[in-house]
Amino acid sequence: MDVRNCRRCGKIYIYDGSPICPQCRKEEEEDFKKVKEYLYDHPGATLPEVSNATGVSPEKILRFLKEERLEIVGESNIILECERCGKAIKTGRLCDECKREVGARFLSYLDDKKLQETKKKNEEFAERKEAGYRYLSKELKEDENK
Numbered sequence: 001m002d003v004r005n006c007r008r009c010g011k012i013y014i015y016d017g018s019p020i021c022p023q024c025r026k027e028e029e030e031d032f033k034k035v036k037e038y039l040y041d042h043p044g045a046t047l048p049e050v051s052n053a054t055g056v057s058p059e060k061i062l063r064f065l066k067e068e069r070l071e072i073v074g075e076s077n078i079i080l081e082c083e084r085c086g087k088a089i090k091t092g093r094l095c096d097e098c099k100r101e102v103g104a105r106f107l108s109y110l111d112d113k114k115l116q117e118t119k120k121k122n123e124e125f126a127e128r129k130e131a132g133y134r135y136l137s138k139e140l141k142e143d144e145n146k
Helices: 022-041 047-054 058-066 096-130 138-145
Strands: 003-005 012-014
Touching: 022 047, 022 058, 047 058
Parallel strands: none
Antiparallel strands: 003 012
């Protein structure tokens, strides 16, 4: 049983994969629903208007947008920028182009790391072979048992 402190209120709770306790998560969902319903009824509202009407802080509303739980639709007065290039976006933290670039770099990094691990294993195998260790594959052992 993993027990942690809620990142929001500080209370102890049984960890279930979320950084906040069930009570705070429930409050978050209620705030999210308020904002979502207000934006549905008032699509051109500004961030301060949404915050004043719902009682939800502007920071939390921006977090909902960055978490991709909300999306700016149509001609909204809420402005969200890509954290990498500054381009206007409707949801999330990065524009589509930056997402692709970051994803490609990450995959390239993983490929490089995998290649390095394979080279290291091959070098270790060669060193053991030179030291006189002998290896039999599983297939050879099975053939001998027949």
